[in-house]
Amino acid sequence: MAIKTNVNQIFEDLDRYRNFCREYGYRFNEADLYNTRSGIYKQFQRFVAGQKPRNQWEIDYTKYKEQEATKARG
DSSP: OHHHHHHHHHHHHHHHHHHHHHHHTOOOOGGGTTOTTOHHHHHHHHHHTTOOOOOHHHHHHHHHHHHHHHHHHO
């Protein structure tokens, strides 16, 4: 019975990780779950701990606006 509980926890963690990636604009890769060397998983750990992770959507939007401004000037 303990094995079934552990498997369920893994799938719940995977769902939370996928939702985090979708919400904050990160590339989702199942292999990164529990990989402490992955930068995305580190951001997820910050999120789980109640800290604010980097929002990749905002970063990409800022870069996009800068590129558009550069194109308009040149």
